[in-house]
Amino acid sequence: MTHTLASLPIIDIAPYLETERDLVKCQSTSDALHNACVKYGFFYLDISQFIDPSEPEDLTRLAREFFALPQEEKDKIGLEHQDNARGYQRLKQNVTNGKADNHEGIDLYKPVEKPDKSKPLWGENQWPDIPGFEHKYEQWIAKMKKLGLIVMEAMSVGLKMTTEEWMELRAQVDDSFWVMRIIGYPPLPTDDDGFSCGAHKDYGCLTFLYADPTRSALQVFLRQSGTTASDLDGLPAEHGTEEGMWINADPVPNCVVCNIGEMWEIWTNGLYKSTLHRVVHRGSNYRIPFFFEPNFTANIAPLPAALRFVPSQDKESSNEGQSYKSVVYGDFLLRKVDTNFALDGKGKYD
DSSP: OEESSSOOOEEEOGGGGOSSOOHHHHHHHHHHHHHHHHHTSEEEEEOTTTSOTHHHHHHHHHHHHHHTSOHHHHGGGBGGGTTSSSEEEOTTOBEETTEEOSOEEEEEEOOOSSOOTTSTTOSOOOOOSOTTHHHHHHHHHHHHHHHHHHHHHHHHHHTTOOHHHHHHHHTTTTTOOOEEEEEEEOOOOTTSOSOSEEEEOOOSSEEEEEEOSOSSOEEEEEEOTTOOOOOGGGOOOOSTTOOEEEEEOOOOTTEEEEEEOHHHHHHTTTSSOOOOEEEOOSSOEEEEEEEEOOOTTOEEOOOHHHHTTSOHHHHHTTBTTBOSOOEEHHHHHHHHHTTSBOBTTBOTTO
16 A cells, blocks of 8 residues: 655755855765665655746646647657657657556657767657747756755755865766656556556656646555565555555655656766655646666766765775765666667567
C-alpha cells in the first residue's frame, strides 16, 4: 500500500540565493539536504524566492496546447526526424522496465556543437510551432541550470567538502548535459495495470520536477527494514526484494520535487542512494521534469569527502573504502537511453 503518514522534507533554498549569505542559515539548508539524501533520496525544494508562480503555469498551458493538437501535427516533430532522442514521442513509445509507458512527451537535450542526427543524442532539439513555446521553455531551462549549480554547492557543504573539492566537483557539472521532458498523461484505460510510468531510478545527477496539482500520482519507494511493501489498489510490486513502503509525493505549492540520480550514488560511494519512483494517473495531467546532469565527458568517481564518511574498519577491508567504480557520464547515458524507446518493438537505436 502507499502511506501518507510518511512524508518527504521541505527544504528552502532561499539562503543560497542571497547576495550576502547568512552562513548559519546556509549550513542549516545544507544539513537538511544531506539528511534528506541519506534517508530518502527525495525532497521538496522550496523555490518560491527563485521563480514567479506564473512561470510554470505558462509552461503547463503551452504543454496542454501542444498535446491537444491532432496526432499528425504532433508527429511533425517526432523523434524519428532527428536522432531518435530529441523531439516528440507518441503514447506508449517510451519504455520502462521493458514495458510501454502510458504517456506522450517532448524530449529536449543540451544543444551540441556540430549536430549530427545520425549519431545518438547528437541531433537538434525540435520545438512545436506554437507562439511563445520555445521562448518560455528556454527561460525555464536557464533557471533550472542555475538552480542545479546552487543545489550542488549547497550539497557540497552538507558533505563537508573543502572549497577546492567543491570547485573540482563544479567543474564536472558546469556544462551540464541537461535533459528536459514535457510529459502529458491521458487517463489510464480501465484494463491498465495502473502505471503511467513504471518504477525506475533516475540515472543522472539532480531532477527538478514541476507537476500539476494531481494527488497520489508520484509515488516514492522508501527503504525500511521490517516493512512489507504491498501496493496501492492491487498494483504489481516493482521493488524487487527490497523492504520498504511506497509513499505519495503529492505536489506542494511553490516547490519542485527533487531527487538524486545514480551519479550522486557513485559520487558518495553509496552514502546517498538513487530512489525508485513511479507515476500512477487516473486523470489527464502534465509534468515537466528537468534533469540537471554532469558534463557529457565528466568522469564520475567517489569523492574524497564522501569516502571520509566511511568507518576506518571498512577502509581497511576495501580500496580505501571505495566500492563504486568510476564511469564517464556520456558513455553511461548512451547505454541507458538506448533502451528507453520502443521503435517497432526494438530498443531505441537497434
